Amino acid sequence: MNYRTFTINGQGHDRPGPVTYGPERVLIIAELGTSHGGSAAKARELVDAAAEAGADCVKFQIVYADEILHPNTGEVDLPGGRVGLYHVFKKLEVPLGFYGDLKEYVESRGLLFLASPFGIRSARELRSLKPRLLKIASPELNYTGLLEELASYGLPALLSTGVSRLADIEAALEIFPPERACLLHCVTAYPAPERDYGLRVLGNLGGIFGVPVGVSDHSLDPELVPSLAVTMGAAVIEKHFCLSRMDPGLDDPIALPPVDFARMVRGVRRVSALGAEAALEALRRERGPDTVEAVLGDGVKRLAPSERANYERTNRSIHAIRDIQAGDTLAPGDFAVLRTEKILRPGLHPCWETKLAGRKTARFIPAGEGIVFEDLIR
Template identity: 35%
Template sequence: MKLFETIECGEVYFIAEMSGNHGGSVDKAMEIVRSAAEAGADCLKLQTFTADTITIDCDSPDFQTTPGGLWEGRTLYDLYEEAHTPWEWQAEIKEECERLGMDFLSSVFDPTSVDFLESIGCEMYKIASPELVDVPLIRYAASKGKPMVISCGMGGIDEIADAVEACRSVGNERIVLLKCTSEYPAVYEDMNIATMADMGARFGCAVGLSDHSMGWGVDVAAATLGASVIEKHYCISRKQKTVDSEFSMEPAEFSAMVRDVRRAKASVGRVTYERSEREERGLAGRRSLYAVRDIAPGEKFTSENVRSIRPAHGLAPKHLDDLLGRAAKREIKFGEPITAADL
């Protein structure tokens, strides 16, 4: 498991979230695993629930999906029945992840899901945003002593603090908090990823982004603000309609995101006013003082016969005012640099 190893190296850890994009096919699930590894994911994430462990089969208004949302017109039970990943697949998926050099992660939704994942050797746990307020669940998962990745969508400061304290109350300090906007897809103006850095400072945890927006511009921005983890939903193609395909990344997009996030992270660097080696080679491209007319000995330097121009083989331009009005001590040809001796 390379989560904290990657974070401690100052690099970004990429999670590809399969969710229900397998569409009920184990073959499609395995295709997604292999594709995610090829696209550069460090980790493949599932969700470990059944419709019965996450809700009840009830069609009253309380159990209908949100009006106007992506899944409008369905009961929660019906949606989760379609979206769940059968538990009998998960050990095989985990083994394939490990064979391909990826970590395996899953979201837990009740104690039975934690117990099941323990039985197959899961090395870390994810808490989804809606479960942020389920303090007993968080405490139970954290009690296993494994890293906790917690999405904080819809979470207020007190709710996030409760989740962090639930982990720490059982001696678990290996916590990653993910800024998340629980919209599908998320609107850029609602992302407020500046909050992510504040979460890190406020709670003393590693931070990252669970991103439901389209594209990867937000993820590049998050990298420059200190994100250690980026999580994106992943599918083979959005043309293959599944419960989460509308806001999922395709392989080429995920690969481009990994590339651009790493470039952004590398470009932040450190605070320095030293020139790089490549910059040193470019110093000749600066300006300096040159004779732009022939200047005879004894002739005064003027703005007509001396100018600040490129390249930088002459006296620095800051000396121009000291030079003007002085008499030349030597003959200086057009195109010759002015030197310190001319002062």
């Protein structure tokens, strides 16, 4: 298998030069997300614990609720129960200085700082922090305007490919240069069944698009998916991290606490040391050939059963910000590219965002609903 590597210009204060990752040296990311709950002390505690557990990189999310959801989205089912996600995100908004201080602290620990933006404002704020690497989350893979903005920064990026089809990935890589991209195979379910991963897809994604690959893993097993992913050529492994699964963070119920994250790191490093073939044989003996074969799958990129219902709902589309009356002329502030979730109607693909201003509406569009072609006078 022709494995491709992924290079980042520096990592932490003690490693300023380029660092190249591949199956023999995997970049391991602890996804801290918003588990800090807005507390700088909790964020530092998470960083310290991730460093001790063996992470190379810690990742955060720069959240502004209005960039992600409409207030009328309603409640969303998450691992910790049903929540009004828009209002939770509002409570997680923090000043940019919060992340500036965190980046300095992360790098003082010799780790790489990484964050996901969710819209143009958070992207530009992230750029002001001078990151070495970007992350585009799965729901934003089809967000044309955000991809164009991030592509203009000239930085390498990890692009998660959960709840997407091959055509979605191809369209994203027509905007974000493939030579600066690494695709992270992902299943957008919380938790995701290990057997939904079909990890042979990694070699096919790398071959089709000519890019390095990795996995953003939402399964509960600390080792199975990450270790097998490295045998299939993964250069990057990302896994949610928490201090305890009893903590109140949005993703804490499916995240790995420090002991389990350290176990994952050891498993990944063992595969790198053994090499793909020897490691695969060892995993077949330890986990059973049927389990290993089920997780490896047939290599076809398809929507996994556990995420199929999320397609066109977790992804972005164009939604009305306000009640729009029949006969109104649309202005830029009347609509936004948002996640739909379960209650609202999905709208037009984000590529239409720049083409709607000046169009007249044919019928009433309630605030929050997706804008579709039938809403417009042609």
